[in-house]
Amino acid sequence: MSISLNPYFVFNGNAKDVVHFYEKALGGKVMGIMTFGDMPEDPNYPLTDEMKGRIMHAHLKVGEADLMFSDTYEGMPYQPGNMIQMAIHPKEEDRAREIFAALEDGGQVIMPLQKTDWSPLYGQVKDKFGVTFQVNVPGEQPQ
Incomplete structure (x- = not known):
């Protein structure tokens, strides 16, 4: 059986800055960034403008490694x-x-x-x- 592992970094509203910092520092390539605002809206759980800009999921490829990132949900402990x-x-x-x-x-x-x-x-x-x-x-x- 084959398995691959990758680190998943969680930040508190600055994941986008982190992804781009590591992209430059490690010579990586951003494969995708999705914000909470990119998701369909749920009227039962409206998002603030700040929350809409937070990263729900980001993927950075560095060599053969995959680094993944997200921000916490607004108000979650961090x-x-x-x-x-x-x-x-x-x-x-x-x-x-x-x-x-x-x-x-x-x-x-x-x-x-x-x-x-x-x-x-x-x-x-x-x-x-x-x-x-x-x-x-x-x-x-x-x-």
Whole structure:
């Protein structure tokens, strides 16, 4: 049996900004963005103008990976932070440095890029949206 997994990020009204930030930082391609306002209206549950602009579902393709996003429904509890972490495995060290620098912009370095026992270049960074990324250049596999 085959299975694929992808992270699903939930934000509080700024998912569109997040999608476009990651599109640029990670060199991805937006496959689609749908707002709550794009859905047929239900007179029993009218949406505010703010809610109509929130992202119901967005899909960003980065290499072979699929990242998905949405905003919370207006008034729902939301706690930002590192409930989800993303591991990124660029094969080239230069690309790892580019990605790390892009994610670091407005964010916070947790562990600077450096050589480790498992990688020629590894680091952790929390981006300006509170998501923690592990940037890891794969090391040589034992024979």
